[in-house]
Amino acid sequence: MSNKITKVLTNNIKFNNVNITDRFFGYYQNLIINEVIPYQWKVLNDELEDVVKSSAIKNFKIAAKEAKGNFYGFVFQDSDVYKWLEAVAYSLHLKQNKELEKCADEVIELIGRAQQDDGYLHTYFIIERPDMKFKDLWECHELYCAGHFFEAATAYYNATGKVKVIEIAKKLADCIYNNFGYEDGKIKGYDGHEEVELGLMALYSVTKEERYLHLAKFFIDERGQSPHFFEVEWEARGKTSYWSGWKQCESPNASKEFISFIGAEYNQTHKPVRKQDEAVGHAVRVVYMLCGMIDVAKESGDDSLLEACQKLWDNIVNKKMYITGAIGSTHVGEAFTGNYDLPNDSLYGETCASIGLAMAAKRMLNTEINSKYSDIIEKEIYNGIISGIAMDGKSFFYVNPLEVYPKNHTNPVLEQVKIERQKWYPCACCPPNISRFLLNIGDYIYSTNNDTVYIHQYIANNSNFNIGDSYISLEIDCDLLKSQEIRIKLNFSDLSDNKVALRLPSWSKGYLINISDDKAKCRVIDGYIYLDNISQKKIVIDLTLKAELILMKADRRVRYDAGKAAITYGPIVYCAEEIDNGSMLYNLFIKDSKSFKREPFMHKDLELFKVTINGYKEIDDDDSLYHENNVQLENKEIILVPYHYWGNRGLGEMQVWVRVK
Amino acid sequence: MSNKITKVLTNNIKFNNVNITDRFFGYYQNLIINEVIPYQWKVLNDELEDVVKSSAIKNFKIAAKEAKGNFYGFVFQDSDVYKWLEAVAYSLHLKQNKELEKCADEVIELIGRAQQDDGYLHTYFIIERPDMKFKDLWECHELYCAGHFFEAATAYYNATGKVKVIEIAKKLADCIYNNFGYEDGKIKGYDGHEEVELGLMALYSVTKEERYLHLAKFFIDERGQSPHFFEVEWEARGKTSYWSGWKQCESPNASKEFISFIGAEYNQTHKPVRKQDEAVGHAVRVVYMLCGMIDVAKESGDDSLLEACQKLWDNIVNKKMYITGAIGSTHVGEAFTGNYDLPNDSLYGETCASIGLAMAAKRMLNTEINSKYSDIIEKEIYNGIISGIAMDGKSFFYVNPLEVYPKNHTNPVLEQVKIERQKWYPCACCPPNISRFLLNIGDYIYSTNNDTVYIHQYIANNSNFNIGDSYISLEIDCDLLKSQEIRIKLNFSDLSDNKVALRLPSWSKGYLINISDDKAKCRVIDGYIYLDNISQKKIVIDLTLKAELILMKADRRVRYDAGKAAITYGPIVYCAEEIDNGSMLYNLFIKDSKSFKREPFMHKDLELFKVTINGYKEIDDDDSLYHENNVQLENKEIILVPYHYWGNRGLGEMQVWVRVK
Structure with missing residues (x-):
């Protein structure tokens, strides 16, 4: 090998x-x-x-x-x-x-x-x-x-x-x-x-x-x-x-x-x-x-x-x-x-x-x-x-x-x-x-080798498994959609040279980590925070990631996304739907991402989060197929919902990539 | 009937x-x-x-x-x-x-x-x-x-x-x-x-x-x-x-x-x-x-x-x-x-x-x-x-x-x-x-009924035909691509109640007409200038149309053209080609159409006209497929050539609808 x-x-x-x-x-x-x-x-x-x-x-x-x-x-x-x-x-x-x-x-x-x-x-x-x-x-x-x-x-x-x-x-x-x-x-x-x-x-x-x-x-x-x-x-x-x-x-x-x-x-x-x-x-x-x-x-x-x-x-x-x-x-x-x-x-x-x-x-x-x-x-x-x-x-x-126009x-x-x-x-x-x-x-969620447990996904769970000769019980408490605070409780059966590695997601603009074990040390390699020098069998890790609303651009070679951005917050890709924004979503564009609201909403008994962002709608009532440019801009709050959620409220337009000013 | x-x-x-x-x-x-x-x-x-x-x-x-x-x-x-x-x-x-x-x-x-x-x-x-x-x-x-x-x-x-x-x-x-x-x-x-x-x-x-x-x-x-x-x-x-x-x-x-x-x-x-x-x-x-x-x-x-x-x-x-x-x-x-x-x-x-x-x-x-x-x-x-x-x-x-990207x-x-x-x-x-x-x-070019000759297209020609009982010879002298000055010479065999109707193209922002016959009268109906009361057998009409560079928009329901304009001058629809503007034409956009140049160029022995207009190019050298918006704008003169002319200088990108700021 x-x-x-x-x-x-x-x-x-x-x-x-x-x-x-x-x-x-x-x-x-x-x-x-x-x-x-x-x-x-x-x-x-x-x-x-x-x-x-x-x-x-x-x-x-x-x-x-x-x-x-x-x-x-x-x-x-x-x-x-x-x-x-x-x-x-x-x-x-x-x-x-x-x-x-x-x-x-x-x-x-x-x-x-x-x-x-x-x-x-x-x-x-x-x-x-x-x-x-x-x-x-x-x-x-x-x-x-x-x-x-x-x-x-x-x-x-x-x-x-x-x-x-x-x-x-x-x-x-x-x-x-x-x-x-x-x-x-x-x-x-x-x-x-x-x-x-x-x-x-x-x-x-x-x-x-x-x-x-x-x-x-x-x-x-x-x-x-x-x-x-x-x-x-x-x-x-x-x-x-x-x-x-x-x-x-x-x-x-x-x-x-x-x-x-x-x-x-x-x-x-x-x-x-x-x-x-x-x-x-x-x-x-x-x-x-x-x-x-x-x-x-x-x-x-x-x-x-x-x-x-x-x-x-x-x-x-x-x-x-x-x-x-x-x-x-x-x-x-x-x-x-x-x-x-x-x-x-x-x-x-x-x-x-x-x-x-x-x-x-x-x-x-x-x-x-x-x-x-x-x-x-x-x-x-x-x-x-x-x-x-x-x-x-x-x-x-x-x-x-990533785009749907039912009427068209x-x-x-x-x-x-x-x-x-x-x-x-x-x-x-x-x-x-x-x-x-x-x-x-x-x-x-996890993988291991002889001495390290890798935490790949922040999905709340409790688990028990062997790592090398030791036995570990591990609990992750988090609700990533709601907040980016993650509590991880680890319980090693014995203290060998065990390490823990936690993924640092690409969307996180920084992180704060608190470890109950003062001696433990952190270093970041390839997108993972490695904790070693662990001195206690029971440790609690409090990891706070930093999510922001991000206007993502596609590579300049993706012609379909030119002049457009996709909005993400944490792991979630957002989209605009007709039910929230009216029809002809392609006539909307985002002004800036500096001021935005992120608010919970309920779908039946599940809490999800929507984003409201400042934008404009192009207004042009001229019904002739081609006519001189006379577009007026109207201020418009653009409401975005998680992409996975689209189409759950009836038929309508949907667009992930939204035009940006 | x-x-x-x-x-x-x-x-x-x-x-x-x-x-x-x-x-x-x-x-x-x-x-x-x-x-x-x-x-x-x-x-x-x-x-x-x-x-x-x-x-x-x-x-x-x-x-x-x-x-x-x-x-x-x-x-x-x-x-x-x-x-x-x-x-x-x-x-x-x-x-x-x-x-x-x-x-x-x-x-x-x-x-x-x-x-x-x-x-x-x-x-x-x-x-x-x-x-x-x-x-x-x-x-x-x-x-x-x-x-x-x-x-x-x-x-x-x-x-x-x-x-x-x-x-x-x-x-x-x-x-x-x-x-x-x-x-x-x-x-x-x-x-x-x-x-x-x-x-x-x-x-x-x-x-x-x-x-x-x-x-x-x-x-x-x-x-x-x-x-x-x-x-x-x-x-x-x-x-x-x-x-x-x-x-x-x-x-x-x-x-x-x-x-x-x-x-x-x-x-x-x-x-x-x-x-x-x-x-x-x-x-x-x-x-x-x-x-x-x-x-x-x-x-x-x-x-x-x-x-x-x-x-x-x-x-x-x-x-x-x-x-x-x-x-x-x-x-x-x-x-x-x-x-x-x-x-x-x-x-x-x-x-x-x-x-x-x-x-x-x-x-x-x-x-x-x-x-x-x-x-x-x-x-x-x-x-x-x-x-x-x-x-x-x-x-x-x-x-x-209306768009071609050979590399893609x-x-x-x-x-x-x-x-x-x-x-x-x-x-x-x-x-x-x-x-x-x-x-x-x-x-x-022409049609007639009993008493009127209709001039539909300003294509230089000379012609002879009957209208009612009279015979007419007619000469149109113009070069519409070059200028919008049109001289029309008419020669009626006899003076009956003949009328002449000249099309007023939708792109013309106004017109000036000079008729050698002082008694002739003008009125405009359905996009045609009608001359009647013609009192001379030989008349010369000097019609000057007014072409401008127009940023045309499509109806708000055409989603593919949202945020884009097509540039026209007179009857000509223009397009951008890679040979003039570099690749990734979708990353260009037009600033305004107020200042522009219209210049002749030769294709072999045929004179055509190109348009240069102020614009920007979005610069984004980040090679990752998706990344935070960090687009820089670079001033860029956008060169446009007649649509019919595209593809006559080798393989390359072409785009009619260009993004507008």
């Missing part, structure tokens, strides 16, 4: 060691536990009349020969069940629920009965085309689904300690291992949609089976090699595609045509992953790939792979990410476009992609302690991810725009941008992804 | 009575005569190696059984020949060319030989599917091509007096008349792409055959009636499409699917034309339809039809037109979108659509003398249309954007926007359309 990696190596403290007490995230977790998981269960079982048919559970029953019928849905329909199961796992840690656990156990049993003797598991092929297993990896999502199952299985095992789900997962992983690899007779290929790599690494984390690490590394190493695997398998299939869930595949030549149309960049197979230094193609695939790459790089001490990860990471967050954390600038291929191309209205900004970026950030952080990673997690959890779910948990965004939403380039959250989606990747992510937020 | 129409009825003075002497348009006409027509002839004959194959002439030879092979090209390939022929007709009036005339005569003979005994003429169906004639009107462009032939035939006859071309046209028109109409056994339908209506009206103008008027009216009246003709013919065909030139038609259900996908709005068949009050669907089709509607309304004195025309016109120019005269906000269906949806970068703005709008404006003007129509003609001829052709006549725009042209929504003019297009509608339009500019 190289120095480069070992010097920064940490591991996450997993969700099952952390009890969230946070007001804000607690709200969302309760919402998901009480509303979304039961709702989702009904969707999976086709029990809701006004929601698109899922058939996901029925597909498993048919595969297990316990029901009759045809497979229904997208080829990745199974993953909806797995993501539900993963969310259930986290929820059982947060809140015991015997009935739900029994239901999950039964689903696991059903999955086990659907699984084939050789371990194979994918209901479409089991039901419809058993002859075609592993023969159309390009878009058939067999390994993608497996990856989600591995994540779910690991989570369920960690939450409940039950091994049945791990047995099924291992049987499936072994089936994949037996079918893929360098050895003669095995398939030298990979899935069109990355996910199995990070899934295998999750399974590896609990099973410690080296072959799963090797298999994940194999998939990563093979990706983008010549000859192009998807052309090889297409030739081998007799130049046809089998899965007709994609319209493009209906004609025999479609996959070939589609590959050349959309390019190998679409699924990151245009070059070997180590040579990829720009994030291209389908955004979710890129970040899932990145997660797998980081996991493998870290576990195998692979410097060249980690370097590629760093390049991809840097490219995404420095050149291709919206200020809300959204990624993917176009719906065409749900993809990244060029550097600095960040249109605010016609983007994709898929919720799943934001989730994937947070997942990648957590992993990067485990290879290098630097707040540049934990800042992105914070950005995602307060903005880009939670904008995907309504405050009542009953509707969801797939695409997360006629251009086909905006077709994929829904102006309101939708009850469900035929391609239902995002809603269950939000559920599993937000219930797993405990996973994002 | 109703009062409403008759009170304003005028007729154009045709190109063959007008000799253009204008410096600016003379430049373009010479370019087309000397460069484009010969180039186009080579294209039509596949004589250029680096240009997309056309096969258009060969198709006629195959249809005439004088060559072997298959039809090649789009289903409307014939129209490329017809537009070339039409351009040749105008060119022969402007500049005699025996060789070219002989060539055109031979093409006409060839067309005649390709024509079937029953008058049918469309090389695709003659060559490939004679059994399917007039059975797939939805997208097969049979009548569209006929319409272009009628326009060409009328022009060629007007230019040369030769009747052969009119004989072929009449035979074709009669064939259509025999196949379409209300009578039993005839097809009660119309073409998917409007054009035959205006073409028939052109043919009617020289033949005075009432049945052509009736046929045009039939097509217009039937459009959008129930049952939907394209579904009827699809059922009649056995639910298949035959033309495979459109990808959508490859599967048997495609036309049905495509109709429902793209909607009946695409070809303006969603409701009867008299009920259409918003321009929707394919922009070129809308304006060609509008031309036919106006022609029919005027000739048949149909008030309800004219009202529909006025509504469509108003909707286009007041809610859906760019300041350059471009129309069509999206490449999806090459179509209009909603009111005020005018994105500057991802539009369509097809050159053909601007031409069609100018054609419609000329026709509207003949039903109502009002400068609101002639202003649009002026806007198009100085901006939206001529931007379509390079100053050397060797390359063309199909799409005419990565988003698929911009795919159709070419950042440089192209040598030719596989779908080659625009280049020949520019040729025929600009050579026919003489048609747009």
Whole structure:
């Protein structure tokens, strides 16, 4: 293992060691536990009349020969069940629920009965085309689904300690291992949609089976090699595609045509992953790939792979990410476009992609302690991810725009941008992804190595875990939206050379720290306040961060944001909504940010904060389409609300980037 | 004939009575005569190696059984020949060319030989599917091509007096008349792409055959009636499409699917034309339809039809037109979108659509003398249309954007926007359309009724024509780009109650008029200065208009132009280019328009004018994607050049709407 990696190596403290007490995230977790998981269960079982048919559970029953019928849905329909199961796992840690656990156990049993003797598991092929297993990896999502199952299985095992789900997962992983690899007779290929790599690494984390690490590394190493695997398998299939869930595949030549149309960049197979230094193609695939790459790089001490990860990471967050954390600038291929191309209205900004970026950030952080990673997690959890779910948990965004004009939403380039959250989606990747992510937020707060506990997120919780040979209990008391005062109580079982590191968020204009232990010393490295020389087993740290209202500008190369600013306060990105400011938000502009008000408001029983700032509205009543400039300015207080909150009060305009004088 | 129409009825003075002497348009006409027509002839004959194959002439030879092979090209390939022929007709009036005339005569003979005994003429169906004639009107462009032939035939006859071309046209028109109409056994339908209506009206103008008027009216009246003709013919065909030139038609259900996908709005068949009050669907089709509607309304004195025309016109120019005269906000269906949806970068703005709008404006003007129509003609001829052709006549725009950023042209929504003019297009509608339009500019200058000559455009020329019983010779001496002094010399054969009306352009901040005839009186109505009480047979009018640099604003509902202005001087819309101002034009803004310089510059031997205006450049060297607002302003002289001129000095950014302080 190289120095480069070992010097920064940490591991996450997993969700099952952390009890969230946070007001804000607690709200969302309760919402998901009480509303979304039961709702989702009904969707999976086709029990809701006004929601698109899922058939996901029925597909498993048919595969297990316990029901009759045809497979229904997208080829990745199974993953909806797995993501539900993963969310259930986290929820059982947060809140015991015997009935739900029994239901999950039964689903696991059903999955086990659907699984084939050789371990194979994918209901479409089991039901419809058993002859075609592993023969159309390009878009058939067999390994993608497996990856989600591995994540779910690991989570369920960690939450409940039950091994049945791990047995099924291992049987499936072994089936994949037996079918893929360098050895003669095995398939030298990979899935069109990355996910199995990070899934295998999750399974590896609990099973410690080296072959799963090797298999994940194999998939990563093979990706983008010549000859192009998807052309090889297409030739081998007799130049046809089998899965007709994609319209493009209906004609025999479609996959070939589609590959050349959309390019190998679409699924990151245009070059070997180590040579990829720009994030291209389908955004979710890129970040899932990145997660797998980081996991493998870290576990195998692979410097060249980690370097590629760093390049991809840097490219995404420095050149291709919206200020809300959204990624993917176009719906065409749900993809990244060029550097600095960040249109605010016609983007994709898929919720799943934001989730994937947070997942990648957590992993990067485990290879290098630097707040540049934990800042992105914070950005995602307060903005880009939670904008995907309504405050009542009953509707969801797939695409997360930064500008919406419902009255002027006629251009086909905006077709994929829904102006309101939708009850469900035929391609239902995002809603269950939000559920599993937000219930797993405990996973994002801490990491440790031999002697240091790193506090990455100021989310109120209490937790207990080992660090080196000592045992630690830790309590964070804060309410970051309300104030930036954070109290951290630590209790070490014994006094070795333990250190504590606290993230200093990029938005903080300074900090004040009070430590009950007079001997403890502070130093700041890479955005973290390190406390060492700790002389007491019990210490209390009072950290006060300094939030201000900040007018953020985008890089001069982002043409869509020229002359505009995005307003932030602490981790929150704000936006203007029509309901507060009237229509034609683009005719407003901010005067200055010197005087502003920040006031609480209630959404049902949740306290949030709005900002009022001085500005102008351009008044021009001339109804002729083009006319001489005769714009009058009117003083106007501009009201801004948190971005994640937009669209919770009915249909209306929304704009993140507001013009500045 | 109703009062409403008759009170304003005028007729154009045709190109063959007008000799253009204008410096600016003379430049373009010479370019087309000397460069484009010969180039186009080579294209039509596949004589250029680096240009997309056309096969258009060969198709006629195959249809005439004088060559072997298959039809090649789009289903409307014939129209490329017809537009070339039409351009040749105008060119022969402007500049005699025996060789070219002989060539055109031979093409006409060839067309005649390709024509079937029953008058049918469309090389695709003659060559490939004679059994399917007039059975797939939805997208097969049979009548569209006929319409272009009628326009060409009328022009060629007007230019040369030769009747052969009119004989072929009449035979074709009669064939259509025999196949379409209300009578039993005839097809009660119309073409998917409007054009035959205006073409028939052109043919009617020289033949005075009432049945052509009736046929045009039939097509217009039937459009959008129930049952939907394209579904009827699809059922009649056995639910298949035959033309495979459109990808959508490859599967048997495609036309049905495509109709429902793209909607009946695409070809303006969603409701009867008299009920259409918003321009929707394919922009070129809308304006060609509008031309036919106006022609029919005027000739048949149909008030309800004219009202529909006025509504469509108003909707286009007041809610859906760019300041350059471009129309069509999206490449999806090459179509209009909603009111005020005018994105500057991802539009369509097809050159053909601007031409069609100018054609419609000329026709509207003949039903109502009002400068609101002639202003649009002026806007198009100085901006939206001529931007379509390079100053050397060797390359063309199909799409005419108002903003281009070559270094950041990565988003698929911009795919159709070419950042440089192209040598030719596989779908080659625009280049020949520019040729025929600009050579026919003489048609747009004057109209008359019994006692008045209307001067619509200040394009230098001399002309001779009848007005009532008198004969008039008229000379306009001006160079509108250079100065706004216009000298008009009129010579009436006798003194009846003749009047002269001169357009007062909307950009003119006042005017000064000097008439050599002291007794003549002036009054202004609807944007025209009317001179009456003329007491001398020879008069000289000196009209001085007052141009200023104007910062034009868009209606407050056009969100893409918020905070920006477009600079105009006289009829010219200006733009900023990277070559003059450096990159990132969106970081420039205009301080004020009080002090500015307007200076001549030479492009080869053509004098044009640029504008220099005070402004600022925002300087922000922070390379982080998002950072605190720390923008510095630098004084900057912003150089603006005429919009039509952009892209003539190499690849670079361009922006029409510039930010204003």
